[in-house]
Amino acid sequence: MLTNTSTTLSDGTRIDDLIAPATREVQMRVLSDPELYELEMERIFGKTWLLLGHESELPNDGDFVVRDMGSDSVIVTRTKGAIAVNLNVCPHRGMRVATTDCGNTQIHKCNYHGWAFRPNGDFIGAPVEREQMHGKILCKEQLGLQKARVTLYGGLIFATWNLDGPSFEEFLGDTKWYFDILFQRSDRGLEVLGPPQRFMVRANWKTAGEQSAADGFHTLTLHRWLGEVGNYAKKDDKKEAGAANDLSPEMIGVEISSPHGHALRCIDLARKFVALTGMDSSKLTLDEKLNALPPPGVSKDMVPQLKRNLSEDQLKVLVSMPPQVGGIFPNILFAFVYIPQGDGSVLGLTLVHAYVPRGPDKLEFVNWILCERDTPPELREKMLEQSIQLFGTSGMVEQDDSDTWPHMTIAAKGAQGKKQTLKYQAMFETGAPAGWPGPGIVNEGFTKDDTQWHWWLYWHELMTAKQA
Incomplete structure (x- = not known):
């Protein structure tokens, strides 16, 4: 039987043998195995920093939402200006303390035996105080809800059960320089455009998680319609038949990998400058580029904020090869994308997804739509509408992806299918562009x-790490 310290599955298979570094292959068994799933909840979701939402979802003291850290339900609360994250399990008899998705309260009370807790998780007391119904063996300070370690990054709420582990900055490592370009670029930061959209997909969480590690290749086929439909279609009668719908030029850019599995795809803006502004970006100054084509979600009057919050090197990346899609290990995708409009203008959309595990063959898709706090009202409406059309519960992009992941999960359950391998054998041989500042x-x-x-290598590192 698999134990907390074991790296061998019950049938004798070593976790080490599920990944072949020499040929860059991963056995498909990893997308369906219940033993691996249980171990992931301990070694990955019990150790890494996990996204739970955005602080703008909790504007008032006492506001709370119920979210999940792997297989554990947690209460995310604003209390005295800070954000607290507590395990949603009463330490008395194991009942869920918060049974609604959200609300506002200064006292969280378990409806089973009435134990009460402050928003920060501290134990207040049990009914019939004179009888000491909480007992005399443990003091009140020992009877609070289990507390997670919390940090805010660009308003995003991250938490971990690894109280003595790496800081969030250490977890991001070098990729923080790029994520700051997206999440730390304005004076007042981002806020949510309403509560997140949520839906279930009958698929293993890793099918979505590893795709979020900047899989650009699938866009050419799975999302081919992006070059064929409506405002997204490329129209050029001078080209040979079919060339106008070719998405391959959009696959050229810079990709950032991380030893911790984070990833970013930085896409060349030169073509967009010509298509959207008619200007040659190579002949423009940094200021001229910022004003001619502000980044997604930033209006022209907000451009001075970028210069206050980002370094010159970060601004150079932002106007030439900005991060547009990618992920944070283990289960987060971000998208800061340019969407062409019918009138020739461009609209920026900002979205963050989390793929929450719900079992070996089920995940919950959570989609936050974001905008800068200083975004004008009319622009907010457009961003919200087109985000829902493209990336939401009924979004055209999500319909493609969420159809693919269940097929992979089902195939990984087959007697022969589970022995097949996921292959990552297309390798860069280039290195960074000359003069790249990041x-x-x-x-x-x-x-x-x-x-x-790199995403799978970090998965492997965590899954085979020696346990204390």
Whole structure:
């Protein structure tokens, strides 16, 4: 039987043998195995920093939402201006303390035996205080809800059960330099456009998680319609038939990998400058580029904020090869994308997804739609509408992806299917572009598999790590 310290499954298979570093292959068994899933809840979701929402979802003292850290329900609360995250399990007899998705309260009370807790998780007391119904063996300070370690990053709420582990900055490592370009670029930061959209997908969480590690290749086929439909279609009668719908030029750029599995796809803006502004970006100054084509979600009058919050090197990346899609290990995808409009303008959309495990063959898709706090009202409405059309519960992009992941999960259950391998053998051989100012594992050119392979290497590192 698999134990907390074991790296061997019950049938004798070693976790080490599920990944072949020499050929960059991963056995498909990893997408369905219940033993692996249980171990992931301990070694990955019990150790890493996990996204739970955005602080703008909790504007008032006492506001709370119920979210999940792996297989554990947690209460995320604003209390005295800070954000607290507590395990949603009463330490008395194991009942859920909060049984609604959200609300506002200064006292969380378990409806089973009435134990009460402050928003920060501290134990207040039990009914019939004179009888000491909480007992005399443990003091009140020992009877509070289990507390997670919490940090805010760009308003995003991250938490971990690993109280003595790496800080969130250490977890991001070199990729923080790039994520700051997206999440730390304005004076007042981001806020949510309403509560997150949520839906279930009958698929293993890793099918979505590893794709979020900057898989650009699937866009050419699974999302081919992006070059064929409506405002997203490329129209050029001078080209040979079919060339106008070719998405391959969009696959060229810079990709950032991380030893911790984080990834970013930075896409060349030169073509967009010509298509959307009619200008040659190589002949423009940094200021001219910012004003001609502000980044997604930023209006022209907000451009001075970018210069206050980002370094010159970060601004250079933002106007030439900005991060547009990617992920944070283990289960987060972000999208800061340019969407062409019918009138020739461009609209920026900002979204963050989390793929929450719900079992070996089920995940909950959680989609936050964000905008800068200083975004004008009319622009907010457009961003919300088009985000829902493309990336929401009924979004055209999500319909593609959420159809693929269940097929992979089902195939991984087959007697022969589970022995097949996921292959990540398209490798960069380029390195960073000349003069590239940012840190990290950087490669330029047509999209490859390196970012996803680094995702699996970190999965493997966590799953085989010695346990205390």
